[in-house]
Amino acid sequence: MKTARIYQRPKNAMQSGRARTDQWMLELESVTPQEADPLTGWNGGGDTSNQIRIGFPTLEAAKAHAEREGYAYHVVPAPERKLKLQAYADNFR
Template sequence: MSARIHQIQKNAMQSGKANTDKWVLEFAAAEAKRPDPLTGWAGSGDTQSQVRLTFPSREAAIAYAEKHGLDYSVIPTPPKTLKIQAYADNFR
């Protein structure tokens, strides 16, 4: 079973940085999703793809994966770039 470990990113609708210091371990999908014949919704019998574990640090997530014998890949956090703007720049 393979898993990926990554840090939670701030979404576009979020102004603060709450909960962005946590790391997440998510399992990869073991089987493809297929449409349900009655409702048309996509689903599969794979229940591990619904599991999402949070950890306080990267090392804790890696330790969990190694303890349980999981194949894992760590996705590095992209660097944060700030675009510094002043309100007065709107009127130049």
């Protein structure tokens, strides 16, 4: 049985916007461990299902898809937002 991880997309660290952070992602986890290629040394394997990421508008839709496809899943809760309140006048203290 395949296992899926459901999580909410994080905010892009390179930009201040929060676009698409309300989307939920379903990502399949690899069944077989990756092994090093003897020629190049890169990690890889024959299982390409861990490259699949599907976006959903709600958590319930992602859960319904996982149950319909027969995946065991676990939900990773979204991290709590921390607001750093600061004023321009604090630069001159």
